[in-house]
Amino acid sequence: MAKVGIMETAIRDGHQSLLATRMRTEDMIPVLELMDSIGYHSIECWGGATFDTCLRFLKEDPWERLREIKKRLKKTPTQMLLRGQNAVGYRHYADDVIYEFCDRAVQNGMDIFRIFDALNDTRNLETAFRAVKKAGGHVQGAICYTTSPVHTVDSFAKLADEMIEMGADSIAIKDMAGLLSPMMAKALVERIRQKHPDILIQMHCHDTSGFSEMAYLMGVQAGANVIDCAISPLAGGTSQPATETLVAALAEDPEHATGLDMEKLRQLADYFRGVRKKYWKFESGLLGVDAGVISHQVPGGMISNLVGQLREQGAEHKLPEVLEENARVRADLGYPPLVTPSSQIVGTQAVLNVLTGKRYATVTRETRNLAKGMYGRTTVPIAPEILKQILGDEQPIDHRPADDLEPEMEKAKAEIADLAESVEDVLSYVMFPQVAREFFQWRKEGGGPERELVAAVVGAMTISEKKQQAAA
Amino acid sequence: MAKVGIMETAIRDGHQSLLATRMRTEDMIPVLELMDSIGYHSIECWGGATFDTCLRFLKEDPWERLREIKKRLKKTPTQMLLRGQNAVGYRHYADDVIYEFCDRAVQNGMDIFRIFDALNDTRNLETAFRAVKKAGGHVQGAICYTTSPVHTVDSFAKLADEMIEMGADSIAIKDMAGLLSPMMAKALVERIRQKHPDILIQMHCHDTSGFSEMAYLMGVQAGANVIDCAISPLAGGTSQPATETLVAALAEDPEHATGLDMEKLRQLADYFRGVRKKYWKFESGLLGVDAGVISHQVPGGMISNLVGQLREQGAEHKLPEVLEENARVRADLGYPPLVTPSSQIVGTQAVLNVLTGKRYATVTRETRNLAKGMYGRTTVPIAPEILKQILGDEQPIDHRPADDLEPEMEKAKAEIADLAESVEDVLSYVMFPQVAREFFQWRKEGGGPERELVAAVVGAMTISEKKQQAAA
Numbered sequence: 021m022a023k024v025g026i027m028e029t030a031i032r033d034g035h036q037s038l039l040a041t042r043m044r045t046e047d048m049i050p051v052l053e054l055m056d057s058i059g060y061h062s063i064e065c066w067g068g069a070t071f072d073t074c075l076r077f078l079k080e081d082p083w084e085r086l087r088e089i090k091k092r093l094k095k096t097p098t099q100m101l102l103r104g105q106n107a108v109g110y111r112h113y114a115d116d117v118i119y120e121f122c123d124r125a126v127q128n129g130m131d132i133f134r135i136f137d138a139l140n141d142t143r144n145l146e147t148a149f150r151a152v153k154k155a156g157g158h159v160q161g162a163i164c165y166t167t168s169p170v171h172t173v174d175s176f177a178k179l180a181d182e183m184i185e186m187g188a189d190s191i192a193i194k195d196m197a198g199l200l201s202p203m204m205a206k207a208l209v210e211r212i213r214q215k216h217p218d219i220l221i222q223m224h225c226h227d228t229s230g231f232s233e234m235a236y237l238m239g240v241q242a243g244a245n246v247i248d249c250a251i252s253p254l255a256g257g258t259s260q261p262a263t264e265t266l267v268a269a270l271a272e273d274p275e276h277a278t279g280l281d282m283e284k285l286r287q288l289a290d291y292f293r294g295v296r297k298k299y300w301k302f303e304s305g306l307l308g309v310d311a312g313v314i315s316h317q318v319p320g321g322m323i324s325n326l327v328g329q330l331r332e333q334g335a336e337h338k339l340p341e342v343l344e345e346n347a348r349v350r351a352d353l354g355y356p357p358l359v360t361p362s363s364q365i366v367g368t369q370a371v372l373n374v375l376t377g378k379r380y381a382t383v384t385r386e387t388r389n390l391a392k393g394m395y396g397r398t399t400v401p402i403a404p405e406i407l408k409q410i411l412g413d414e415q416p417i418d419h420r421p422a423d424d425l426e427p428e429m430e431k432a433k434a435e436i437a438d439l440a441e442s443v444e445d446v447l448s449y450v451m452f453p454q455v456a457r458e459f460f461q462w463r464k465e466g467g468g469p470e471r472e473l474v475a476a477v478v479g480a481m482t483i484s485e486k487k488q489q490a491a492a
Numbered sequence: 493m494a495k496v497g498i499m500e501t502a503i504r505d506g507h508q509s510l511l512a513t514r515m516r517t518e519d520m521i522p523v524l525e526l527m528d529s530i531g532y533h534s535i536e537c538w539g540g541a542t543f544d545t546c547l548r549f550l551k552e553d554p555w556e557r558l559r560e561i562k563k564r565l566k567k568t569p570t571q572m573l574l575r576g577q578n579a580v581g582y583r584h585y586a587d588d589v590i591y592e593f594c595d596r597a598v599q600n601g602m603d604i605f606r607i608f609d610a611l612n613d614t615r616n617l618e619t620a621f622r623a624v625k626k627a628g629g630h631v632q633g634a635i636c637y638t639t640s641p642v643h644t645v646d647s648f649a650k651l652a653d654e655m656i657e658m659g660a661d662s663i664a665i666k667d668m669a670g671l672l673s674p675m676m677a678k679a680l681v682e683r684i685r686q687k688h689p690d691i692l693i694q695m696h697c698h699d700t701s702g703f704s705e706m707a708y709l710m711g712v713q714a715g716a717n718v719i720d721c722a723i724s725p726l727a728g729g730t731s732q733p734a735t736e737t738l739v740a741a742l743a744e745d746p747e748h749a750t751g752l753d754m755e756k757l758r759q760l761a762d763y764f765r766g767v768r769k770k771y772w773k774f775e776s777g778l779l780g781v782d783a784g785v786i787s788h789q790v791p792g793g794m795i796s797n798l799v800g801q802l803r804e805q806g807a808e809h810k811l812p813e814v815l816e817e818n819a820r821v822r823a824d825l826g827y828p829p830l831v832t833p834s835s836q837i838v839g840t841q842a843v844l845n846v847l848t849g850k851r852y853a854t855v856t857r858e859t860r861n862l863a864k865g866m867y868g869r870t871t872v873p874i875a876p877e878i879l880k881q882i883l884g885d886e887q888p889i890d891h892r893p894a895d896d897l898e899p900e901m902e903k904a905k906a907e908i909a910d911l912a913e914s915v916e917d918v919l920s921y922v923m924f925p926q927v928a929r930e931f932f933q934w935r936k937e938g939g940g941p942e943r944e945l946v947a948a949v950v951g952a953m954t955i956s957e958k959k960q961q962a963a964a
């Protein structure tokens with residue numbers, strides 16, 4: 021494994037990070053053959069928020085997307101992001117759902133499953149690991165990286181040990197907030213590599229803080245095998261660093277060169293430059309380095325969120341106080357990684373604590389569930405006095421949250437009945453009941469042009485008109 | 493020298509790279525005290541294109557700007573970019589101009605002079621080195637980094653040797669096009685450090701290709717002492733990488749930490765975020781990594797230029813041919829670094845060669861002057877057959893171009909007469925005769941609001957209106 025591999029994220033995390041996950045399958049299809057010819061380690065193309073977005077906004081069948089992609093990637097493995105017991109949804113599902121989902125994913129063309137839990141609770145990974153194994157897929161165990169006084173090289177390395185013990189075929193370091201510094205990247209990869217000389221280590225960094233290129237470089241030098249990059253028009257900012265940058269930077273280092281062809285990458289960039297313009301309506305407008313992430317680990321998106329909540333109460337001036345309280349609440353709640361949903365839970369509770377003037381006087385349902393263990397185990401246990409404040413006399417659960425769930429597939433089949441045309445449809449329905457039902461109904465009525473598509477087309481036409489005017 | 497120093501480029505290269513050099517002194521003054529308190533190694537604040545822009549667009553006296561800045565930077569050294577024998581203009585000036593300029597610059601508050609020549613011809617640096625020494629300034633010799641078959645670690649290291657021999661107090665590696673890869677940064681800094689254990693090595697990279705953070709990290713690990721960064725709102729893309737990114741990344745490495753305070757940097761970023769919005773009219777619209785630089789070393793700006801030239805002739809479809817010819821012409825002309833003015837000379841000649849269908853059938857005045865040695869020595873000599881094609885029977889000069897120049901100061905003083913109120917004014921006039929004359933005239937007539945200022949104010953108001961609408 022002398023060469024470094026690249027996973028291309030353009031058609032999953034790239035547009036999820038920069039274009040609100042709105043890229044349509046029709047904009048992927050024309051370029052898949054080219055992508056397949058480049059020699060990527062894998063192409064991330066499914067999971068994460070794409071499943072939801074397909075059904076909710078694009079009126080696309082996510083399973084159909086997977087089949088269309090797989091048909092055209094003849095030699096490059098497909099890769100997806102699976103949220104452990106949450107699969108591609110936002111709550112814990114029963115084990116029968118997870119088994120069925122992973123089986124159907126493999127049958128429809130998925131090769132590599134990156135599996136994570138937002139709290140790094142490995143109990144929430146168990147079923148997904150087993151299900152992917154059973155279906156014949158590759159299990160990649162993903163560590164959610166974050167920073168806090170209780171997160172250390174040791175604690176993350178132990179997670180990797182546990183996942184490998186549980187049967188992970190490879191390990192991913194998933195740095196969703198862009199917090200992985202170059203020194204930490206080096207230390208962490210070195211430690212995992214030391215104990216597991218042959219395991220494939222893949223790094224997934226976002227460029228939010230500007231660390232990602234440096235983290236990759238140090239990680240690769242310490243023994244990481246694969247790095248996740250996005251072709252330049254879908255790179256940078258809250259997305260991954262640019263494929264071209266890393267390919268060129270590593271090309272001069274024979275031990276770590278990727279061997280990818282810059283000319284083909286140029287063609288791919290040309291293509292996606294056009295695609296990005298088409299979706300200009302979904303640009304977040306965030307540019308360059310988000311220094312807030314570095315100084316108080318709160319990404320710009322979350323700050324806007326907090327400001328929005330405060331503004332509704334005419335209390336925007338309390339932002340500095342809320343940011344401090346945010347850090348305290350995170351500590352109180354056992355230092356969850358800053359990722360959906362924990363970042364929102366912590367942030368909203370911090371706003372409440374400040375506005376009510378009494379900490380935990382009002383507690384959200386989500387805070388209560390987190391404290392009760394309904395999301396899983398927090399990084400460190402929540403202190404008894406905090407638990408008392410949040411839960412009163414109620415006791416937290418001490419087992420895997422999904423242990424309390426009855427099987428769901430049969431009930432769902434009965435509910436959705438004839439509207440579902442396949443097991444895949446039933447799974448879509450389990451994940452997003454209302455949204456999937458509306459989609460099936462729309463499909464049954466013969467489909468038709470749809471709002472988002474119209475918006476995208478209008479957007480593209482506006483751009484092209486502007487260009488013609490500029491050229492004239 | 494365990495700690496790494498940062499030069500902040502916000503008020504020179506930052507806005508020169510991102511906002512067409514349009515930042516006004518009034519937008520620097522309110523924040524200089526804060527900048528002075530941060531502990532930067534130096535603050536770049538003068539030279540480069542700022543001198544020209546002050547007079548031409550902002551109707552500001554560049555010397556007055558320097559004095560206003562120096563008054564407020566009580567402990568942080570000022571730094572400027574000086575184009576060798578071109579000073580802050582675009583042609584070679586006589587030695588008396590260079591001596592007078594450097595003397596006045598020191599008298600008005602300049603501490604560190606980064607001196608470069610676009611062709612890396614050290615003969616073009618001699619006078620500036622001597623002049624700065626004589627005036628009591630710090631001489632920083634700058635190597636213009638580029639890539640070509642004849643540019644090697646050896647060739648650059650030799651340049652550094654020569655400059656140190658010539659009296660350079662420090663060395664800068666100036667990577668104006670963002671081409672310095674991490675491996676090359678390591679190799680080059682190591683080599684210079686090996687031979688010169690005590691010389692201060694400063695790195696100046698642009699983030700155009702996405703290499704800069706990695707280049708800094710490897711350079712610092714190899715022994716570089718100072719890196720040039722821009723506070724995040726003026727960082728990234730064609731500017732330097734963000735100060736916050738490098739400060740945070742190095743903070744975890746005790747040997748290379750900068751010791752700068754993230755909270756102060758946050759305040760500085762807040763300030764410049766507002767300033768950048770004010771100048772939105774001057775945004776280039778270029779976003780993220782420019783992959784063209786990596787694959788054919790032609791930055792996006794130059795490609796637009798070539799496309800523009802081709803479009804005028806209805807020959808846009810010949811761009812691929814022109815890009816190939818561009819590389820050939822650069823080789824023909826002895827591999828000049830890709831920087832103003834050589835990049836334009838090479839590009840225009842390439843367009844002509846393609847459009848006329850016969851190489852060097854038509855030759856621009858600038859190509860002829862380059863071949864004649866009027867800009868200085870090219871990296872490698874131009875082959876006799878190419879020289880013949882360009883110059884016919886004319887012979888190139890074999891001495892320093894400025895040797896042919898008569899002293900200019902006295903003549904200029906006489907020409908501009910009463911309109912000049914100081915030696916500084918005469919120097920402005922020598923650099924930009926027509927522009928300076930117009931400025932002096934405007935000033936004599938009592939000044940008054942000026943087009944660019946009006947544009948900036950209107951821009952700021954538009955932004956604030958948009959915000960109010962969005963908030964409503």
Ligand SMILES: [Co+2]
Nearest residue numbers: 033196224226
């Ligand atoms: Co991601």
Ligand SMILES: [Co+2]
Nearest residue numbers: 505668696698
């Ligand atoms: Co520069």
